[in-house]
Amino acid sequence: xxxxxxxxxxxxxxxxxxxxxxxxxxxHGGRPVDLPYLQQxxxxxxxxxxxxxxxxxxxxxxxxxxxxxxxxxxxxxxRFLVAVRPGLQPPTLAARMASTLDRLSEGRLLxxxxxxxxxxxxxxxxxxxxHQERYEVTREFLDVYSRLLKGEKVxxxxxxxxxxxxxxxxxxxxxxGPPLYFGGSSEAAIDVAAEQIDSYLxxxxxxxxxxxxxxxxxxxxxxxxxxxxxxxxLHVIVRETEEEAWAAADRLIAHLDDETIAQAQQIFARMDxxxxxxxxxxxxxxxxxxxxxxxxxxxxxxxxxxAGTALVGSPQQVAxxxxxxxxxGISHFVLSGYPHLEEAHRFAxxxxxxxxxxxxxxxxxxxxxxxxxxxxxGGDRRPVKQVSAS
Numbered sequence: 589x590x591x592x593x594x595x596x597x598x599x600x601x602x603x604x605x606x607x608x609x610x611x612x613x614x615x616h617g618g619r620p621v622d623l624p625y626l627q628q629x630x631x632x633x634x635x636x637x638x639x640x641x642x643x644x645x646x647x648x649x650x651x652x653x654x655x656x657x658x659x660x661x662x663x664x665x666x667r668f669l670v671a672v673r674p675g676l677q678p679p680t681l682a683a684r685m686a687s688t689l690d691r692l693s694e695g696r697l698l699x700x701x702x703x704x705x706x707x708x709x710x711x712x713x714x715x716x717x718x719h720q721e722r723y724e725v726t727r728e729f730l731d732v733y734s735r736l737l738k739g740e741k742v743x744x745x746x747x748x749x750x751x752x753x754x755x756x757x758x759x760x761x762x763x764x765g766p767p768l769y770f771g772g773s774s775e776a777a778i779d780v781a782a783e784q785i786d787s788y789l790x791x792x793x794x795x796x797x798x799x800x801x802x803x804x805x806x807x808x809x810x811x812x813x814x815x816x817x818x819x820x821x822l823h824v825i826v827r828e829t830e831e832e833a834w835a836a837a838d839r840l841i842a843h844l845d846d847e848t849i850a851q852a853q854q855i856f857a858r859m860d861x862x863x864x865x866x867x868x869x870x871x872x873x874x875x876x877x878x879x880x881x882x883x884x885x886x887x888x889x890x891x892x893x894x895a896g897t898a899l900v901g902s903p904q905q906v907a908x909x910x911x912x913x914x915x916x917g918i919s920h921f922v923l924s925g926y927p928h929l930e931e932a933h934r935f936a937x938x939x940x941x942x943x944x945x946x947x948x949x950x951x952x953x954x955x956x957x958x959x960x961x962x963x964x965x966g967g968d969r970r971p972v973k974q975v976s977a978s
Contacts, residue, residue, distance in 0.1 A: 640666060679751070703723060704722065727779075791867055825898050849891060
C-alpha cells in the first residue's frame with residue numbers, strides 16, 4: 589500500500605475568497621472577506637513559510653486571477669495555485685493569462701485545472717456539456733494550452749476546440765509554463781491526469797481509500813510512461829491536546845441546524861462529480877459517526893462542497909497522520925482551517941516544526957530575525973523553552 593516516502597513535503601494554505609468565520613453554516617461569527625483580510629492571510633502564509641496558497645474558483649468565489657494579481661506584489665516567496673477553466677476560457681486566452689501572471693509574480697504561479705462538477709453552475713456559465721464531454725474539452729484544452737506554454741505555434745482541430753496559428757509572443761518565466769495541478773475521481777478524470785497533469789490532487793479520504801485511488805492513477809500514468817506528483821486537500825483542527833481539538837471541531841458546527849445540512853446535501857446531490865459523491869458518502873448528510881478514521885473528521889462536508897474532511901488532534905497526532913499520507917507518495921498538502929488567518933498561524937507554530945518541509949518553510953528558518961523566542965521577560969531576558977514536567 590505504501591510507496592517510498594518523499595524526503596520533503598510542500599505545505600499550502602487556502603485563501604477563503606468564498607467566506608470565512610468561526611462557525612460553519614451560519615452568519616454567526618462570520619467576517620467580511622475583503623482585500624485587506626485576504627492580504628492578511630496571504631502575508632501570514634508567506635511569512636510563516638507556507639509553500640503556496642490555493643485560490644478557489646466558481647460562482648461562490650471572488651475571481652481567482654484577480655485575487656492572485658492583487659496579492660502577488662505584496663508577497664515574496666508565496667506561490668499562487670490559480671484555476672484555469674476548460675470550456676469557460678479558450679486555451680489561448682488562458683495561456684496568455686498564465687504567462688503574464690507567471691512573469692509578474694516572478695515565477696510563482698501554479699495552475700489548477702478545474703473541469704467543474706455542478707451542472708447547474710455550468711449552465712449559468714454557458715456550459716451545456718455532459719460529464720464525458722467536459723473531460724473531452726479538458727483534454728483538448730490542455731493539448732493546446734501546454735503546447736503554447738512550451739513556445740510552439742499551434743494549429744489544432746479537435747471535436748470541441750479549433751485554433752489556427754495560435755502562439756504566445758511573451759513566454760513564461762517557468763520553463764514550459766507553470767506546473768499543472770488537477771483533481772478528479774472519475775475514470776475520465778484519471779485518464780486526463782495520467783496523460784497531461786504534473787500533480788494529481790485528491791480530497792482527504794481515509795488512508796486506505798486514498799491509497800487505492802493513487803494506485804489506479806499511478807498505474808495509468810506508468811502505462812503512458814509518465815510519473816506524477818501527488819497532493820491532498822484537507823482541513824486541519826489542531827490544538828495542544830487531542831481533547832481541545834475535538835472540542836474545537838464540535839464548536840465549528842455548533843450553530844449548524846438540520847435544515848441547513850439538508851439544503852447543502854440537496855445541492856451536492858445534483859452534482860455529477862465522482863469526487864463529491866465520495867465525499868458525501870463519508871457522512872451521508874448525518875451528524876452521526878463523523879469520525880471516519882484516526883484523527884479524521886467529516887464534519888466540514890456537511891455543508892461545504894469539495895474538501896469536506898479535517899485532520900483533528902494534537903500537533904503530534906496531526907503530524908503523524910500527515911506522515912501516513914506522505915508514505916503513500918503524497919508530497920503536496922493543501923490545508924485550511926476556520927478562521928483562516930488564526931489557523932494559518934496555529935498550524936505553522938504547532939505542526940510545521942514537526943514536518944520535513946520543502947521550499948518556503950526551510951527558507952523562513954534562515955530569515956527570521958534571531959529565531960522565535962516570545963516576549964522578552966522583564967525587558968532584558970528572553971524566555972527559554974520549559975521542559976515538560978511529565
